[in-house]
Amino acid sequence: MPLSKKKTATETVMGMDIGGTKTKIGIINREGKVIGFDSFSSLGEKPFPNFVKQLKRKFKAMCKEIEEEFQILGIGVGAPNANYYSGNMENPVNFDWGDTVPLVASVEKALGYKSLITNDANLFALGEMEYGMAKGMKNFIVMTLGTGFGSGIVVDGKLVFGHDGMAGEMGHVNVNPNGRLCNCGLKGCLETYASVTGIKRTVFKLMADLQIASSLREYSYQDLTGLMIAEAALEGDPIACRAFEYTGEILGTKIADAAAYFSPEAFILGGGLAKAGDLLLKPTVKSMNKRLFKAYKGKMKVVISGTGSKYDGVLGAAALAWQHFG
Amino acid sequence: MPLSKKKTATETVMGMDIGGTKTKIGIINREGKVIGFDSFSSLGEKPFPNFVKQLKRKFKAMCKEIEEEFQILGIGVGAPNANYYSGNMENPVNFDWGDTVPLVASVEKALGYKSLITNDANLFALGEMEYGMAKGMKNFIVMTLGTGFGSGIVVDGKLVFGHDGMAGEMGHVNVNPNGRLCNCGLKGCLETYASVTGIKRTVFKLMADLQIASSLREYSYQDLTGLMIAEAALEGDPIACRAFEYTGEILGTKIADAAAYFSPEAFILGGGLAKAGDLLLKPTVKSMNKRLFKAYKGKMKVVISGTGSKYDGVLGAAALAWQHFG
Numbered sequence: 315m316p317l318s319k320k321k322t323a324t325e326t327v328m329g330m331d332i333g334g335t336k337t338k339i340g341i342i343n344r345e346g347k348v349i350g351f352d353s354f355s356s357l358g359e360k361p362f363p364n365f366v367k368q369l370k371r372k373f374k375a376m377c378k379e380i381e382e383e384f385q386i387l388g389i390g391v392g393a394p395n396a397n398y399y400s401g402n403m404e405n406p407v408n409f410d411w412g413d414t415v416p417l418v419a420s421v422e423k424a425l426g427y428k429s430l431i432t433n434d435a436n437l438f439a440l441g442e443m444e445y446g447m448a449k450g451m452k453n454f455i456v457m458t459l460g461t462g463f464g465s466g467i468v469v470d471g472k473l474v475f476g477h478d479g480m481a482g483e484m485g486h487v488n489v490n491p492n493g494r495l496c497n498c499g500l501k502g503c504l505e506t507y508a509s510v511t512g513i514k515r516t517v518f519k520l521m522a523d524l525q526i527a528s529s530l531r532e533y534s535y536q537d538l539t540g541l542m543i544a545e546a547a548l549e550g551d552p553i554a555c556r557a558f559e560y561t562g563e564i565l566g567t568k569i570a571d572a573a574a575y576f577s578p579e580a581f582i583l584g585g586g587l588a589k590a591g592d593l594l595l596k597p598t599v600k601s602m603n604k605r606l607f608k609a610y611k612g613k614m615k616v617v618i619s620g621t622g623s624k625y626d627g628v629l630g631a632a633a634l635a636w637q638h639f640g
Numbered sequence: 641m642p643l644s645k646k647k648t649a650t651e652t653v654m655g656m657d658i659g660g661t662k663t664k665i666g667i668i669n670r671e672g673k674v675i676g677f678d679s680f681s682s683l684g685e686k687p688f689p690n691f692v693k694q695l696k697r698k699f700k701a702m703c704k705e706i707e708e709e710f711q712i713l714g715i716g717v718g719a720p721n722a723n724y725y726s727g728n729m730e731n732p733v734n735f736d737w738g739d740t741v742p743l744v745a746s747v748e749k750a751l752g753y754k755s756l757i758t759n760d761a762n763l764f765a766l767g768e769m770e771y772g773m774a775k776g777m778k779n780f781i782v783m784t785l786g787t788g789f790g791s792g793i794v795v796d797g798k799l800v801f802g803h804d805g806m807a808g809e810m811g812h813v814n815v816n817p818n819g820r821l822c823n824c825g826l827k828g829c830l831e832t833y834a835s836v837t838g839i840k841r842t843v844f845k846l847m848a849d850l851q852i853a854s855s856l857r858e859y860s861y862q863d864l865t866g867l868m869i870a871e872a873a874l875e876g877d878p879i880a881c882r883a884f885e886y887t888g889e890i891l892g893t894k895i896a897d898a899a900a901y902f903s904p905e906a907f908i909l910g911g912g913l914a915k916a917g918d919l920l921l922k923p924t925v926k927s928m929n930k931r932l933f934k935a936y937k938g939k940m941k942v943v944i945s946g947t948g949s950k951y952d953g954v955l956g957a958a959a960l961a962w963q964h965f966g
Contacts (some may be wrong), residue, residue, distance in 0.1 A: 395935075404935065453803040467901065476795075477779040478939055486933040487897040498934055516682025551778075571813040575793065575901055577802025600712050607812040608824055609730065610719075613804055 316430030323383040325327075327635035328427065330577075331437065331627025332356055332393040332417075333462065334408050337365075339373060340628035344540060344640070346445055349375070349624050350380045361413040362420070370424045388639025389429040390631035392437035393417060399479035401431055407497065422607070434458070435482060436473050436631030438619075442582055444633040447620055453578040454469045456619070457484065457567075458585035459594075461507035462497075463512075469576065475591055484572065489564055508565040510540035510586045515555045528553035544590040564593075566601025573610050584619035588603055591618055643750050649709040650675070652866055654699075654753065657953025658682055658719040658733050660787065661742050663691075665699060666954035667706060671966070672771055675801065676706045688737040688746070696750045715755040716765035716957035719743060723763075725805035727757060733823065742893035756964055759809060761786070763956030764945075765792030770959040779904040782945070783791025783810065784893075785913035785920075789831035789838075795902065810898065813833070815890055827898055834891040835865035836912045842883045854879035870916040879889050883894055884919045891920075892927025899928075910945035917944055 324343050331338045333511050333624040341350035352372050357364045359578065368584075401418030403411070421429045432440075442448040449551060453470040460462040460555025463485030467474040474481045485505035485559045486498055494515060506512050517530055517538065530547050531551055546554035587594060599616050606614070651668050657664045659682060668674035678698050685691045721732040727744030728803040747755045758766075765782045768774040774782075777798040789811030791799040797939055800807045811831035812824055819828025820841060832838050843856055843864065855872050856864065872880035895907050913920060925942050930942070940961070 404752055405714075451803070453807075469800050470798065472796065474795050474902065477777070477905040478903055478936075480935045481779075481901065481903035483900040483933050483935065486900045488893055488931055491893060491931070500931060500933065567814055567817060571897070572901070574809040574812045575807065575898070576800065576810075577804055577807035579803040605817070605826060607826065608698050609806045609809070613959075 323385040325387055325640075327387050327632050327639060328385045328389040328425075329628035329631030329633075329635065330369075330389060330391045330421070331434065331626065331631055332391065333434070334394065337369070338624070338628050339369070339376060340377065340625060340632070341386070342629065342632035343384070346629065347385065348628065348631070349382065350376045351625070351628070352376045353624075357409070360410050362415055365425050366420045367422070367497065369443050373425055385640075386427050387425045388635045389421060390423065390446040390633065390635030390638075391417060391421060391429055391431040392434045392627055392631045392634075393431055394434060395415065396431040396433045397479040398430070398432045398437030398473075398475050399438075401429075402579075403431075404480070405477060415473070415526070428639055429636055431465065432473065432475075432634060433466075433482070434627065435464030435466040437466070437627060438464070438584055439473060439630075440633035441626055442619065443468060444636075445629055447582055447617055448580065451577060451579045454580045454582060455484070455572055455576065455578050456582045456584060457508075459509050459583060459587035460585035461509065461511055463509045464585075467576065468578075484568070485573070486535050487568055489568070504564070504568050508561055508568070508587070511542055513557050513561050513587060514538050516560050517553060520553050520556055520560075524553070524556075525529050530554060540586050540590070544593055546591070553599050558590065559597045561587075562594055562597025562599075563601040566598040566603075569598065569602045569616065570605035570607070573614055575609050575612060578614065580617060582617055582619050588618050594618075649711040649722075649743060651713055651715050651966075652710045653749075653958050653965060654715040655954035655957030655959075655961065656695075656717045656966055657760065657957055658717065659760070659953065660720065663695070664950070664954050665695070665702060666958065667702065667710065667712070668764050668955065669710070670962075672955065672958070674954065676711065677951070678702045679950075683735070686736050688741055694752050695747070699751055708710055712894075714961045715747060715751065715753045716745060716763075716959065716961030716964075717755055717757040718742060718760045718953055718957045718960075719757055720758045720760060722757040723805040724758045724799075724801050725763075726754070727755075730806070738949070754965055756960055757903065758799065758801075758960060759790065759808070760953065761790030761791075761792040761854060763792070763953060763960065764790070764910055765799060765956075766959035767952055767956030767965070768945065769794060770962075772942055773908055774906065776903045778833070779902060780811070780903065780906045780908060781898055781904050782908045782910060783834075784911035785835050785909060786911035787835065787837055789835045793902065800886060801859045802955035813894055813897070815860075815894065817839070830890070830894050834887055834894070834913070837871055839866060839883050839887050839913060840864050842886050843879060846879050846882055846886075850879070850882075851898070852878050856880060866912050866916070869877045870919055873916070873919050884916065885923045887913075888920055888923025888925075889927040892924040892929075894932035895928045895942065896922065896933070899940055900933050903936060903950075906939065906941040908945050914944050936940050941944050
């Protein structure tokens with residue numbers, strides 16, 4: 315009896331995480347247990363209406379497989395360039411779904427439940443606050459260093475959305491007015507340095523600038539991954555080590571800037587590049603401490619997120635749903 | 641019958657603004673009318689207990705002069721380096737009052753009313769929200785460009801205090817890691833460029849770098865004021881004009897960064913340097929637009945505060961008191 319509305323049925327929400335490659339959906343109960351889960355290709359279906367049809371099919375199949383009786387109180391969705399206020403994805407450059415994607419309206423119509431969206435970095439923040447390292451914190455900032463750089467900012471226990479729903483774009487603060495060209499069209503955005511793509515660019519710059527032997531010289535730009543750079547750094551490769559030093563120095567400077575705005579309790583790093591752990595963390599903390607305003611010295615933690623399960627995104631999306639529909 | 645607690649007495653709060661030079665106190669009614677006002681030298685009395693004695697004398701004298709019956713519901717205080725949570729001034733470098741000044745405890749004991757403090761830039765923000773250009777706004781940032789650079793940040797209708805009460809130090813975000821030495825000990829803080837002191841330093845740098853005639857070459861560093869630089873720029877003096885261009889370019893870049901964090905509706909500029917109006921505003925807006933993340937284009941106002949009365953500080957402090965004791 316899935317989808318039952320009986321009072322005795324387990325209360326759940328649905329969490330949905332639309333990534334550049336995969337979309338994950340899950341049914342989560344009040345205790346944070348994932349009682350149903352599935353995923354499918356985000357880009358397999360174009361245009362957008364086909365994605366919605368596929369979502370509906372997957373949702374129904376997932377619900378059928380859940381054995382206990384449950385009811386869904388609402389849906390939380392994380393998606394790139396999602397605007398909390400409008401319910402739309404706005405200019406999602408990596409999706410071929412148009413300039414303005416009416417995500418909330420489409421999900422509500424297709425699945426029949428009240429829905430809310432925010433971007434993936436905000437989901438990460440909510441997940442950390444509900445289930446992760448930010449438990450009990452009211453002021454913290456999460457950063458995802460993946461292909462791009464996402465950020466989710468929590469002030470006094472609430473996500474910062476700004477007046478238009480689009481706050482939290484720390485990836486586009488300026489490192490150098492004449493710096494690297496960013497996908498957004500600006501020059502020198504933080505994301506062009508502190509991300510998997512950013513460190514690849516740094517490695518290539520260092521290979522161009524320096525006459526030092528490096529195992530990374532064997533790889534094309536296309537083939538080089540963040541993991542390869544991390545592995546090379548662990549083996550002492552001088553280009554890879556310098557690339558992490560440089561990345562951490564820039565990231566630490568910008569974290570010190572963020573501290574001056576928000577004075578948060580912690581900065582939590584996630585995403586592919588954060589998996590490098592101390593390779594990234596040590597130069598970042600060193601640089602942050604060097605640039606930190608004296609009133610904040612010794613007060614701020616920089617940590618790597620302890621999460622990394624396939625459920626992270628849907629749990630964060632569920633946290634959004636619980637906040638509003640629970 | 642001042643200080644009467646009768647129900648028929650006008651309900652008021654006291655606002656107090658401790659500046660580097662002067663301390664202003666005022667009694668303000670619910671309509672924002674200042675029914676009593678006085679000021680005295682902040683630094684005339686040392687150590688701190690003498691300041692408190694002088695405050696008590698001035699407070700009593702001010703209250704005696706008010707003709708209508710009134711009662712005081714609480715006191716709001718603005719002071720440099722004030723910590724909202726602890727009630728202390730923390731390391732107020734320009735005051736000879738010690739490292740930790742127990743301001744709230746002292747004011748409450750001396751005057752007998754519940755008190756709250758925050759820094760002067762936060763007062764400015766509250767004043768703008770209650771009586772000024774930010775009326776009806778829930779997300780905006782104020783900046784005071786005076787001797788230093790203060791900032792007050794409002795997110796979703798509330799001041800951002802951070803986890804320790806010390807958020808909103810935009811003056812200490814980094815412009816250039818190898819830049820000008822700041823009073824705080826860091827290098828390249830925004831305050832060393834975008835403030836009255838900052839533009840003076842820029843004028844002196846330009847006079848050193850360039851071989852251009854300028855009326856400003858007649859003045860010593862001690863004698864040169866922000867007003868002189870503004871007047872020279874209005875007369876077309878090339879050094880003064882370039883100094884405003886340079887200041888605006890740096891300020892605009894950092895405003896674009898702040899937009900990426902907060903996506904506010906407006907940035908409001910105040911303080912001595914903001915009196916230069918378009919001289920500062922035009923290059924600032926131009927530079928901001930150049931660096932603004934595309935999602936924010938056309939959405940953000942940068943304005944010069946319309947206030948500038950001697951009551952500004954006490955009105956902001958009164959707004960703080962009304963929020964909590966009203």
